[in-house]
Amino acid sequence: MSVVALKPGYSGDMKDRVENFHGKQLLYIGWEDHLMYCAPLCIPIEGSTPFGALTTAVIPSLYPAHPDTGRINWDEVEWFRSGERFTPDPAQSLAANGLGHKASLRFRTPGLTGIKGSCT
Amino acid sequence: MNMPTNPQKPAKKLSLKENYSHLTRGLGWDTSYQPMDKVFPQDKFEGIKIHDWDKWEDPFRLTMDAYWKYQGEKEKKLYAIVDAFQQNNGQFNVTDARYINTLKLFLTGVSPLEYAAHRGFAMAGRNFRGTSARIAAQMQAIDELRHAQTQAHTISHYNKFFNGLHDYTHMHDRVWYLSVPKSYFEDAMSAGPFEFVTAISFSFEYVLTNLLFMPFMSGAAYNGDMATVTFGFSAQSDESRHMTLGLEVVKFILEQDPGNVPIVQKWLDKWFWRGYRLLALVSMMMDYMLPKRVMSWAEAWEMYFEQNGGALFNDLTRYGIRMPKYHEVASMEKHRLSHETWATFYNYTHAAAFHTWVPEESEMKWLSEKYPTTFDKLYRPRFEHWREQQAKGERFYNGTLPMLCQLCQIPMFFTEPDDPTKICYRETTYRDEKFHFCSDGCKDIFDNEPEKYIHSWLPVHQIYQGNCFRPGTDPTAPGFDPLAEVLQYYGFHVGEDGGEYLGSPDAKNWKAWTGKPAVSE
Numbered sequence: 239m240s241v242v243a244l245k246p247g248y249s250g251d252m253k254d255r256v257e258n259f260h261g262k263q264l265l266y267i268g269w270e271d272h273l274m275y276c277a278p279l280c281i282p283i284e285g286s287t288p289f290g291a292l293t294t295a296v297i298p299s300l301y302p303a304h305p306d307t308g309r310i311n312w313d314e315v316e317w318f319r320s321g322e323r324f325t326p327d328p329a330q331s332l333a334a335n336g337l338g339h340k341a342s343l344r345f346r347t348p349g350l351t352g353i354k355g356s357c358t
Numbered sequence: 359m360n361m362p363t364n365p366q367k368p369a370k371k372l373s374l375k376e377n378y379s380h381l382t383r384g385l386g387w388d389t390s391y392q393p394m395d396k397v398f399p400q401d402k403f404e405g406i407k408i409h410d411w412d413k414w415e416d417p418f419r420l421t422m423d424a425y426w427k428y429q430g431e432k433e434k435k436l437y438a439i440v441d442a443f444q445q446n447n448g449q450f451n452v453t454d455a456r457y458i459n460t461l462k463l464f465l466t467g468v469s470p471l472e473y474a475a476h477r478g479f480a481m482a483g484r485n486f487r488g489t490s491a492r493i494a495a496q497m498q499a500i501d502e503l504r505h506a507q508t509q510a511h512t513i514s515h516y517n518k519f520f521n522g523l524h525d526y527t528h529m530h531d532r533v534w535y536l537s538v539p540k541s542y543f544e545d546a547m548s549a550g551p552f553e554f555v556t557a558i559s560f561s562f563e564y565v566l567t568n569l570l571f572m573p574f575m576s577g578a579a580y581n582g583d584m585a586t587v588t589f590g591f592s593a594q595s596d597e598s599r600h601m602t603l604g605l606e607v608v609k610f611i612l613e614q615d616p617g618n619v620p621i622v623q624k625w626l627d628k629w630f631w632r633g634y635r636l637l638a639l640v641s642m643m644m645d646y647m648l649p650k651r652v653m654s655w656a657e658a659w660e661m662y663f664e665q666n667g668g669a670l671f672n673d674l675t676r677y678g679i680r681m682p683k684y685h686e687v688a689s690m691e692k693h694r695l696s697h698e699t700w701a702t703f704y705n706y707t708h709a710a711a712f713h714t715w716v717p718e719e720s721e722m723k724w725l726s727e728k729y730p731t732t733f734d735k736l737y738r739p740r741f742e743h744w745r746e747q748q749a750k751g752e753r754f755y756n757g758t759l760p761m762l763c764q765l766c767q768i769p770m771f772f773t774e775p776d777d778p779t780k781i782c783y784r785e786t787t788y789r790d791e792k793f794h795f796c797s798d799g800c801k802d803i804f805d806n807e808p809e810k811y812i813h814s815w816l817p818v819h820q821i822y823q824g825n826c827f828r829p830g831t832d833p834t835a836p837g838f839d840p841l842a843e844v845l846q847y848y849g850f851h852v853g854e855d856g857g858e859y860l861g862s863p864d865a866k867n868w869k870a871w872t873g874k875p876a877v878s879e
């Protein structure tokens with residue numbers, strides 16, 4: 239049973255479907271071992287954006303105040319899509335990299351573990 | 359009705375017992391023009407089977423005339439004390455103006471739940487076909503309305519002196535962190551009447567209320583807020599009635615039919631977890647917001663849930679009920695919950711109607727003592743870094759909206775049960791759409807009833823859809839500032855209600871009006 243409802247066959251409206259975001263999609267971005275920015279971030283972004291734009295512009299602009307931001311070596315970064323390790327193609331779009339609406343993207347920066355190694 | 363036959367002789371006054379019996383049994387009847395199932399259409403679809411409503415026992419047997427008398431007396435006392443408090447400028451006797459932020463959280467986050475409870479119990483009172491259950495629900499509906507009202511009256515006095523208290527109902531319906539308590543209650547209200555009473559009377563009032571009411575009221579007493587202590591006292595006897603009713607409700611449902619047990623267990627699992635997630639706000643209030651602390655969140659959890667709650671669920675094993683699922687996760691989180699929550703509000707306080715701050719050195723020492731395994735290692739470096747930044751005039755704020763849990767609607771800051779350095783991510787796909795959760799507890803609730811939660815009103819997503827601007831706003835206008843516009847829509851006074859406490863108008867006024875420092879020593 240997908241819901242216990244007074245009326246049989248009740249169906250909910252999909253509140254956050256991609257059509258509601260004015261041509262954009264949502265992308266969630268989380269930086270492993272860095273919790274000063276307390277939670278993964280949610281941004282609206284065009285699905286056609288090349289993945290490479292995330293590392294050159296988008297992600298650094300999300301974490302301007304973290305002392306580790308300027309130290310990231312993007313060639314060594316490990317990427318996770320829905321928690322699974324994957325190798326993105328920077329020339330391809332988010333969509334072509336399997337990052338559709340409400341995708342969860344996490345990245346790990348080996349050697350960087352936040353302020354005083356506290357995962358802050 | 360027993361009308362006197364002899365007009366010379368006045369009718370004998372009913373005993374309390376007879377009075378109660380007429381109220382809850384004698385005045386009820388089975389309808390004959392319409393079938394009972396049509397008159398009470400909402401008390402069967404949840405699958406709960408009731409064979410004999412007369413088995414319902416209200417432990418208090420309160421009659422209406424006694425009820426009005428008790429409540430009237432309590433009101434008189436409360437308003438006399440509130441009046442004296444106001445005339446004596448009692449608001450300046452609290453520890454320092456940081457304390458007022460707990461009242462802002464309470465008034466915007468908790469008082470509207472009292473009103474929601476009033477509505478919920480009024481609906482339950484309409485929908486049960488058992489008369490005594492209806493009466494009990496109706497009386498609680500009136501209690502809850504009284505609580506909402508007395509809280510607004512008491513706290514409104516603070517609104518004359520401090521920011522962020524000016525429009526709590528408007529805020530409750532819109533603000534991102536207030537969607538957490540709001541959605542919690544609306545989930546219960548949009549369920550059937552049995553789930554509602556199990557959720558609110560039992561899981562909330564009976565199991566968890568000591569962790570909500572006690573910290574706020576003891577915190578008020580410790581910090582010299584006699585007005586809030588007084589409304590706490592005024593509500594206390596009602597609360598104990600509600601707690602007793604909560605236990606009675608669950609025992610009654612369980613005793614009526616063995617088929618009810620698995621349904622109730624599922625509700626207990628769900629509402630324990632939802633209630634526990636809501637209490638994250640209380641944890642940070644206890645450990646960070648009270649200038650004089652009562653006890654730590656971890657100590658409160660041990661005393662009120664692990665010990666008292668453990669004994670309660672032991673008692674319920676004879677009905678086939680076990681401890682709520684994931685209670686052990688809540689215990690694993692007790693050494694980090696308040697730190698993670700406060701850090702989140704520190705991130706986003708520019709978009710909140712209350713202030714945050716870095717704890718003082720003496721307060722960090724207290725936190726290290728109370729949380730020896732986590733505070734110095736994981737959280738102290740964060741606060742010290744923020745303090746340094748603040749000293750340089752670079753107070754840290756997070757400029758990007760967070761990812762939210764689809765179910766509890768809290769930013770996804772909770773960490774893996776076995777690793778406080780890793781964010782806990784859970785996801786599921788339903789009707790080709792992805793949904794994300796902060797925990798197995800929240801994911802389970804979604805998976806049980808996905809159709810209910812796919813249309814949750816998630817504040818972050820609503821902002822990005824453009825639904826959180828005032829009417830007439832043009833998001834395409836040059837120089838449009840979405841965050842500033844969202845705060846207007848929330849009804850905030852930007853630069854006054856939220857942001858850093860040090861240097862805020864509240865802190866400055868406190869010093870000017872009392873001559874005392876903004877942070878007590």
